[in-house]
Amino acid sequence: MGPYYVTNLVQMLGPVAGVMAMAKAGFATRTIANGPRNGEVIRVETPTDVHAILEFRSGATVTLGASWDVWAHRHPNMDLYGETASVYVPDPNFFGGTVEIHRGSGEPEILTPDAHPFGVVNFTFPDGRRFANWRGAGLADMVAALREGRAHRCSLDLAVHVVDVLTGILRAGEERRFIAMSTTCERPAPLPPEAARALVVQEPVAA
Template sequence: MCSSDLHVMSHGMESWHPNPDFFFQPGGGPILDLGPYYISNLVQLIGPVKAVTAMASASFAEREIGNGPRLGEMVPVEIPTNVHALLEFENGALITFGASWDVWAHRHENMELYGTSGSLFIPDPNFFGGEVLMSKAQCEITQVPDNNHPLSVANGSDGSGVHRANYRCAGLAEMAQAIQENRPHRCSLEMATHVVEVMTSILASAQDRGWASMTTTCDQPSWLGPEQAVQLMR
């Protein structure tokens, strides 16, 4: 792994959420709200983070609620809503991560991983399933063959009526199975602590305009294959 680009960008939640205040208060913002999906996915794919740095801003001092009984009410913005981070991983990979609620439209892919012999294009880690594309050196981009992973099968519709795969208790089920089998579970305390430190260090680096070295680390979880996923669903 050489590098990667990550982007999770929109214009925030105030257009649809009837009480979006907490998104724009300390503890909210695009890094702490959406970063867990993206950074956890990176740690699972390429391992733990070594250091981070970032810059951040807030383009709007207030947000107008666009839905519900508080329609038209203005909500103050107390945290950065536009964050651009650089992550250095223990294996040497350098990752750029843009997380913003100040964007009306963009053409960035959610996750692109650039390696020494090709590139991978990864679907949004906020959801399950999705098309995985790849390109080897000097080759066209092609779809990675579907391995019929059970956690990629659509099982419901989202708020917009889009049919999606949604298995958000898979980690909890795997934890319960691991406890029964007396083995480490994939969504470990060490991994969760490490991801939280990465996110809070990104915000601290943006405020201090400096680098932050991680004090925590974790093992890279093993891949959850189709057969193992079937066992969880039973």
């Protein structure tokens, strides 16, 4: 799941300069819960509980916690705390959803689906839960970029940098020290509402 969250942060804040982390495996063994090896007990050989601090080249610092070792939680997906407001960001696993901005008093401002088409709920899980799920956005932007002769937002440099950050976090946890990134990338261009609408074959309608 790490690429979703770190890519989202790089999209918003730019490239990462370096990381610190603590990492461990919460359980020595785990039981496979599906597929052809369902029920098989395997030995855990990689950290499954990670607490990291990311320092961005922009000067921002972010605390990142990721774990497969909790039964349930009430943590939000992602909050960003800025100089003039806090931004509550939806789950980057779905490339869309409701964004909220809190400016320090009163209730947060909710950006409605009218503000951005990727806020529109368009997907239903088997259990009935409804989500804004726009996972094809990156691929659609790549196709449009090739047609238009411009750089696409999910670039190779971005992907390499995100992998560098994730492996750097594991290395920092293992070596107990600050790890400087050996790669960087340009912060991808924002995807404003009009550009997002151009990627959608059929205009989304709020459910």
